[in-house]
Amino acid sequence: MRLLHTMLRVGNLERSLAFYTEVLEMRLLRKHDYPDGKFTLAFVGYTDESEGAVLELTHNWDTSEYDLGNAYGHIAIEVEDAYAACDRIRERGGKVVREAGPMKHGTTVIAFVEDPDGYKIELIQRKERAGQRD
Structure with a gap:
């Protein structure tokens, strides 16, 4: 077994992609729209998915903001x-x-x-x- 990715729900995908790729210098590894489900998945990381864990940024098209809750750390x-x-x-x-x-x-x-x-x-x-x- 190995850790593949961690998923984060994001309110504005383009803003989040700019942060992770331009500010934190990750690479956009892949991105795919799912029109029937009204969401987009974008995977970012420092290495290819076959080499290490990455982040999955999930953007639900009808949601612009999320409550983070108090269980998430960092x-x-x-x-x-x-x-x-x-x-x-x-x-x-x-x-x-x-x-x-x-x-x-x-x-x-x-x-x-x-x-x-x-x-x-x-x-x-x-x-x-x-x-x-x-």
């Missing part, structure tokens, strides 16, 4: 430098909601950004040696 992305990543994301119009810095009860450098629908994305700075996370 998506995590490893970055080389969390401080520089925050700067790049801000320059591209992204929203940084927690600046880069050490986590509260550890030394791992993290930051949080928010996508256009309010989903949180954690940026985790790569450690010097693999496997050293707090």
Whole structure:
């Protein structure tokens, strides 16, 4: 078994695709409209689906907004430098909601950004040696 994708419902697909591809620098892997069901699926990621997990952005044509609820946490992305990543994301119009810095009860450098629908994305700075996370 392997993890294939995580699905997020988005209110405006073009806005979300711009965020994930232009701000977070993912690639649009595939996109398909389902007119009979009135929805579109778009898959984005850093690698091909055969190589790693990706995000499925689901846009229901008749829904422009969702309640996120209180059970959802975040998506995590490893970055080389969390401080520089925050700067790049801000320059591209992204929203940084927690600046880069050490986590509260550890030394791992993290930051949080928010996508256009309010989903949180954690940026985790790569450690010097693999496997050293707090």
